[in-house]
Amino acid sequence: MSDSLTQQTIALAGLAQSACLVQQIARRGQADDAAMAASLASLFKIDAKDAPDVFGGLGGIQLGLRQLLKQLGGPGMDPEQAGYAATLLILERKFMADSAMVDAVRDGVERIALKAEHSPSILDDSVVAELAGLYQQTISTLLPKVMVGGEPGYLRQTRNTDHIRALLLAGIRSAVLWRQSGGNRWKLFFQRRRVLDTAVSLLARA
Numbered sequence: 358m359s360d361s362l363t364q365q366t367i368a369l370a371g372l373a374q375s376a377c378l379v380q381q382i383a384r385r386g387q388a389d390d391a392a393m394a395a396s397l398a399s400l401f402k403i404d405a406k407d408a409p410d411v412f413g414g415l416g417g418i419q420l421g422l423r424q425l426l427k428q429l430g431g432p433g434m435d436p437e438q439a440g441y442a443a444t445l446l447i448l449e450r451k452f453m454a455d456s457a458m459v460d461a462v463r464d465g466v467e468r469i470a471l472k473a474e475h476s477p478s479i480l481d482d483s484v485v486a487e488l489a490g491l492y493q494q495t496i497s498t499l500l501p502k503v504m505v506g507g508e509p510g511y512l513r514q515t516r517n518t519d520h521i522r523a524l525l526l527a528g529i530r531s532a533v534l535w536r537q538s539g540g541n542r543w544k545l546f547f548q549r550r551r552v553l554d555t556a557v558s559l560l561a562r563a
Contacts (some may be wrong), residue, residue: 362548364538366425366555367408367418369545371399371531373428374421375524376441382520383507390480392420393520396527397479397488401470403463408534415563422560429553437506444503445525446542449532451499458495462526465491482516489522496529497522 375396381388395417405411412418427433428442452458469487476484503525511517545552 361539362551362555363559364408365535365540365544366552366559367412367415368531368535368538368540369552370418370421370425370556370559371396371408371412372421372442372445372528372535373424373438374418375528375531376438376445377420377424377435379441379505379521379524379528380435380438380507382517382524383505383512386508386511386514386517388520389420392417393524394479396421396531397485397523400466400488400527400530401473403466408538411530411534415559419560419563422556422563425556426553426560429549429556441503441505441525441528444501445528445532446535447501448496448499448503449529449536452496452529453533453536455499462491462495465495482519485516485523486519488526489519492522492526496526 374392378388378393378396395412398413398417399411402411409415415422424435424438427435428439452462465487469484469491472487473479473481473484478484505512505521
């Protein structure tokens with residue numbers, strides 16, 4: 358198992374986890390708190406030593422690894438989650454090509470990190486709201502838009518839309534990590550089986 362493939366698989370699991378959590382909130386009005394905390398915390402791990410550290414260890418992306426196996430393995434593949442992930446990968450390329458936006462997001466994340474340090478939880482509504490605002494001011498201005506489907510009653514609630522936007526920002530973080538680890542669409546297409554095997558191995562260790 359190559360180190361770069363491991364890093365890429367973990368990053369893809371992070372992306373899959375964000376997409377799954379967005380869907381959970383949009384459809385049910387709630388999501389897995391532990392997985393959500395790990396995904397949002399990844400935004401503040403700018404100087405992490407490796408991909409597992411970005412998510413606080415493999416335990417932080419168990420949900421993402423399970424979803425990745427479903428998405429790449431065939432049975433259980435969710436087109437809606439796949440659509441979210443695919444759109445985030447497109448947005449990541451446009452985001453990284455805009456140096457001013459990259460700087461704005463970095464500055465915003467650093468500012469919010471200070472607030473998070475003094476909050477009872479990374480899931481504190483005020484922290485999530487600031488992350489959501491940062492997404493709305495930056496990534497959300499790019500095309501294509503991430504069109505989130507779900508129950509209108511849940512999607513009208515500010516707290517839920519804040520969580521969704523914050524998780525989409527975390528998804529961009531994972532997409533950036535994947536690209537930085539050497540990932541690209543053609544490589545994923547040809548290495549799909551190896552990514553699946555790597556995900557199985559990582560899940561067994563999580």
